[in-house]
Amino acid sequence: MGKNLAHKLGTGLTPQAFIDGMSKNKEDFLRWYEQFTWERADDEAFFASLADRSDLRCLILAADWCGDVVRNIPVVFRLMEKAAIPTEVLIMEEHLDVMDQFLTMGGRAIPIVIFTDEAGQVRGQWGPRPKRVQEVMVAFKQANPDRNAPDYQEKLSLARAEMLNRYGEGTAYQTVIVKEFRELLASL
Template sequence: MSKNVADKLGKGLTPQQFIDGMTKNREQFLDWYNRFEWGSDGDRDFFESLSNRDDLRCLIIAADWCGDVVRNVPVVFRLLENSGIPVEVLIMEENLDTMDQFLTMGGRSIPVVIFADTGGFVLGQWGPRPRHVQEPMVRFKQQNPDRNAPDYEENLKATRAEIKARYGEGTGYHALIAQELRELLSTF
């Protein structure tokens, strides 16, 4: 069944309103935002070339308490800044109806970056993490279906540590987000 977010277009926060309203992790968020640098493989030209289109909209389901939002949304904001694509942020807790249409492996994982046409028809989505960073969580969910298993929490902690290691200390993962969004946007 195709998804439609027409009822949410025009109702979200602008990127600046989201940043201004942050009560948690704002310094970290702005640090990732300010450390963003364009890669050298034409990413900037690609995203700027989207300004020739007026048929795309972007909704991002997010919350300031989420570490993946703090790491990934600043990159999405920077990639789309000069794309001409209107970007709006939906706070997860205020938009659970929408969140529940975009579950990741059955769970509410954010951020979810949704691309739609002007009528709200969903063309594609990205998130909550770059694929390489998300792989340990996919593996964990497959190998640990029982939340009550005695080693569940221990395995989850190890998985989170591997995810953190895959993000790394620097901005290298930014290029992964740029590549994956570029691939997605090239399909419509």
């Protein structure tokens, strides 16, 4: 039997309550949210077609201090709005029990977007970043297993710079997220 989060359904924040409660990065979050556009009509139609399904729920492990949350979750909110999938945000620090079931390479990385059915059975997940951006961190962690190495922080800074580079300047990365979510949701 897979993971079940039934006990968490109904305990998170609505997307609007999450935004309203942000004490950090709110302007940037709203800027990415406002800049979102549907690049392809068939993508928009796909997400709109999900509104006919009543079996999906979306739980998002997030926190306002995280740059990847600020970049990625505005897009996720837009997708879930179009799909009419009930969406709740679980603040990571308040839901470590859930966070620790969805570790990335053994660590707590957010955002993690979790899809369940109406009974809380986990059906799929995404995160913490688009695959092309996450590849940088995977390679870094594999090449630098010792967090206490003298050059660890320096190499981590370089990896983070490359991740920002892969996100790019504009909103092109948002199209990648749309594609990854479309593939995931089509499989559920």
